[in-house]
Amino acid sequence: MRLFVCSLSLVVSFFVGTAWSAAPNSLVGALNDAAADTGQSQFVRSVEHYEYKDSLQRDTPRGSVEGFMAAVYEQDYEKAAEYLDLRYLPEGMSAKRGAEYAKQLQVIIERNLWLDLGQLNDTPQGLDNDQLPAYRDLFGRVRLQSDQIALYLQRVPNNGSSIWKVSNATVAKVPQLYENLGYGPVAEWFVNHVPEGRWFNVNLWEWTLLLAYLITAFVVMVPVTWIIKQLILLTQYELKEELAYIVAGPLRLLAAVLLVRAWVAHSSISPAAIEMIDTGFLLVSAIIWFGWSAMGIFQQGLKKRWKAQGKDQAASLLRPLTNFLRVIFVIMAVLLWLEHLGFNASAIIAGMGIGGIAIALASKQSIENFIGTITLYSAAPIKVGNLCKFGSISGTVEEIGLRCTQIRTLDRTLIHVPNAKLVEMEIENISQREKIRFKADIRLDYAVTTSEQLKAIVAEIKAMLEEHELVLKEPLRVTFKGFGLHGLQVNVLAYIGTKSFPTFQLASEELHLKIMDIVVKNGSRIVPVAPVALNNG
Structure with missing residues (x-):
């Protein structure tokens, strides 16, 4: 449940952020922007608007279409009906339903036609030499099965002058076109039950439909991924916990996003809403999460295998190497996403190169640490x-x-x-170290040690060391160093054949005790470096 809430929050933030940054100020603005991006952009900028005398700017074909699109965008369908020629409609249609026809025409245009306002004539006379009557202009075509249906504007009389409206012949085709090219039954249900309005230039019912798609996708994917997770946990796979996390986390989100995108591709939402989905933010986020987690489980599996083979040094290198690959993966994914959005990735990389100098100066210590890491792994x-x-x-x-x-x-x-x-x-x-040094400096009492005793002690200590299973034969020395300030000095030097310090400690303890026994056995005694008072009883 917590994962679902987090994922839902991510989607909501994606919708808001994308809408805020990508949506145009109005549908008319979007159409003008699109025109500016085409080869007609110079034409659009060079042609000035006609000084409209009609309050609804119906003096010219372009003004009429622009006014109609502005009215339907504001969802003022009564006003939008003023741009339709509702005279002489066929039986079964009524001028009183003009607002309904305007709404249906909006859907037909939004779903099937990309209007280029710059291509429409902006003079009261309309376009000449278009092989159409002088009172009629074409503003678009829509495909219905194998036919191309023309959408016309028509100059009609109005209080002693003339204005341009969508022709009554085109209005007569609107119900049939809407039935074939309009919303499907699912979208129609949302249109009828969700209040009218827009949020970041997308209809509220479309936001609701997208949210419903998302919830439905999670309702479908949660039980599926839960079953897969339980089956994985029943296996004997060493990394089953990590694999189950990937299935219940990033894989679940990625599958839900792909399912939503598949539904959207076959839905009846407008191009503006589809554009929001096509930003790919949520898809890229899911792919990054999935790739990041997959690299982690691959690292853990390889680490266990290498440790079992005794390659501890190589295994210890896996984590920083995996983190480095993860960073590269995220950077590449973000650059590809920006390229998809229309940004120039090459320019971004070049800018990063220039900014990299400043970053390098600010992160001097981090770079030194990274170079130190390379040195530690190479020199080992x-x-x-x-x-x-x-x-x-x-x-x-x-x-x-x-x-x-x-x-x-x-x-x-x-x-x-x-x-x-x-x-x-x-x-x-x-x-x-391949062996550990054993060193003992013994001082024997002058008063109780003769030369014969000293020779016997040296010989027995050496023999004892040679017989010990852990003491190496070479080098091995037991020598009488000389007459010290506090006693006769005997030096013992040998090596214990082990790398284990606890093993060395046990062997050292055993050797020291045997040396004490040899000294006592030969009638001598060990004295400290500094003389101490002894109680002889």
């Missing part, structure tokens, strides 16, 4: 899981990220060291 002085000493810091490397490295100290605290700083530090990689 440390790996994830290594026990290291970084200056005064000692701990285990848990993660090497794009910005910093996470180190778990012996006190179990987590330290984040920037990679730019880490590559400049003196690093002692304790985990890289």
Whole structure:
């Protein structure tokens, strides 16, 4: 339910944002804008409007069509009926239903005809040399099955002068055209039950229809994706939780959006509403979410496989690499979306190049950290899981990220060291040693140790070390160093053949205890560096 609410909020914000930024101020403005974008743009700008004398600007063909479209856009259909020639209508039609005919004609034009006002004549005489009577002008054609139906304007008398209206022959065809080219039964229901009005140049009933499509799409997709999710959770797949999240999250949204777009493509909504959908904002958002999540599950699957193969260093590289690919994916998706909207992606990239200089200066530290990351992975002085000493810091490397490295100290605290700083530090990689040194300095009491005892102690300690299973044969030294200030100095040097520090500690403890036993066995005793008072009883 929470996912549905979030997705619905995203759609609403998309509708509002797209409508605010993309919708024209009026349908007439949109038509003029479209004309300005065509090859006729210079003609449209160069021809001045006729100084209309009629209050409804019906003096010319262009003025009449422009006035009609402005009236229906304002949903003033009584006024729009004034632009229709309602005389001499066939049986079954009445001039009293002029507002209804005007509304039907609006639907026919919006759904089937792209008007270019710049192509319409703007003089009281109308267009010459069009092979039509002087009192008639063509303002568009619509296709009905295999036929092309012409839509005419006609000059009619009005208080001693003449004005241009939609011809009564065209008005007579409006009911039949509307029946074949108008709204379908679903759209018709919304038209009849939703209050009239517009929001960001789109009819309220169209907003309602789009919202109904979205809700219906989620009603269809939620149970379908829920069943798929439960089937995935019943499997033995290692990443079933992550895969179930993708199905119940981004895949559900993407499927719902595609379903809505399929319905819209076969619906009866106006080009203005279709234009809102064709911005692709919601589709691009769903694709980005799906791609982002898919890269995450691919990373986790590959990471587990590499760790099982002992490729820990390569596995630790996957996360920053995946994040980098995600960023590239999002940038490419946004650029393609902007290209779809009509922006010049090349110009945007060029602008980003210029702005990149300023960004680079502002993000100098981040770039240094990224270069430090590359150095850490290429030189590989440390790996994830290594026990290291970084200056005064000692701990285990848990993660090497794009910005910093996470180190778990012996006190179990987590330290984040920037990679730019880490590559400049003196690093002692304790985990890289192949063996651990065992060193003991023994001082024997002058008073109770003879030369024979000293020789026996040295020989027995060496023999004990040689017999120990973990002590390496080379190098191994037990030597009498000399006469120290506080006692006879015997140095012991050997290496324990292990990389495990806990194993070394157990072996070291065992060796120290055996050395003590050998000293006591030979009648000597170990003295500290500084003499202490001993209670001989």
